[in-house]
Amino acid sequence: MHRTVRLLAGSVVLASIAAALTGCAGGGGSVAGCTPPVGPGQASESVTATGKVGSAPTVSFDTPVHVDAPQVSTLVAGHGAPLTAKQEISTEVSFYNATTGAEVLKSDYTGSAPAKFVIGTVQITGLRKALVCSQVGERLAVVLPPSQAIPAASRPTGLSATDSVVAVIDIRDAYLARANGTDQVMGSGLPAVVLGPDGRPGITLPDDTPPTGLEVANLKVGSGATIGKGDTAVIAYTGVVWKPGDPANGTVFDSSWTTGTPVDVVVKQGQTVPGLVTALAGQKVGSQVLAILPPSQAYGSQSTSTIPANSTLVFVVDILGKA
Structure with a gap:
């Protein structure tokens, strides 16, 4: 399985940036049915960012x-269900030195x-808090203290250990944390699948010879x-x-649930395992x-x-989204 995840759990900087953060209107992420851990303040309210969501913003804020x-x-403002820490999201982001602008x-x-990253795995702890209860389509202004901003190992040039950080985050898309479809009655002779509390599948094989x-x-x-041929599916498997x-019979050879990070799969022959193209x-x-x-x-x-x-x-695949 070829992974194309663009923001790793322990990383903030990529060849082309990949990071994220979020909040909500009037209450820093206050969406019906979701209580955000982070709210607005004087600093975040001072940030303005013009331009369409998803395009490079023109940002200004008070300094220092x-x-x-x-x-x-x-x-x-965004739309749809409030996001949880277990969901992967797709974002565009700009970071600023809050001292100098x-x-x-x-x-x-x-x-x-x-x-793209799972909210709860981001090493910028302030972003994890700011993103919970956000929504797709939102543009957020987030201000982070040095202790909850970019870790030292990933800190870019122009930012010191004592600088707060301003981030403007556009949430382009979000994916399911686990499959949420209608349960089906399974036929006999197939491997048995039992799901853990988080949706992680456990697979028990029959004693029979495989088909x-x-x-x-x-x-x-x-x-x-619908996932079509040539589309990119976001999956957990x-x-x-x-x-x-x-001796390998019944052993797990790979699982995205181990890392907690979904995988992007191009549903096209030559891009992934042949049988999965047909299956997906x-x-x-x-x-x-x-x-x-x-x-x-x-x-x-x-x-x-x-x-x-x-x-x-034998694969058990949760189809979480279409990238």
Whole structure:
């Protein structure tokens, strides 16, 4: 599985910036049914940013600014359900030295390389707090104290350990934390799947010989956008080896749930495992798919450190979004 995550859990700076933050109108993220951990203050209310959401803003604010706790104000209101710490989001962001007003880090704002990350994994602790209860389409002004801003290992030139940070964040999109479709009745003879409290699947294989052809079944059927061939699907997955008589039989060879970070998969032959292209094409966001891939639809005679040659692979895939 090829990962194309653009903001790693321990990183803030990429080749082209990928970071994020959020809040909400009049209350720094106060959306019905969600109580934000961070609210607005004098510093965040002083920030202005003109231009369309998703395009590079023209930002101004009073200087010097120093805060002891995060503040967040909404500059442009969003829509939809409030976001949780377990969701991955896609953003554009600009960071400024709050002491001098100088820009220190910025997205390219082309839409081709947004900053994507799970809110709860971001190492900028002030951003984690500011993003909870935000909404897609929002533009947020966030002011962070030095202790909750960019960690020393990732701190860009032009920002010192004693400087507060102003960030303007545009939330382009958000993805499900887990499949939320309607549960389906499963047929007999298929691997059994039990979900943990967070949605993590546990897979138990039958004692039977695996099927010789590709088999696909829906554990849940979603109602979101349809994933077509050539589209990029945002997924969470677990994969298990089904090879009776081999020591690897029943072992998990890979799982995005281990890192807590979803994966972008291009649903196109040559871009991902062949059987997954067939399994995912035509599915809807919110679905959970069980896919049994015979060797000819997986890695064939190739082997890896976790997958023996000529193995049947069993995937459970949550379709979280369409990138």
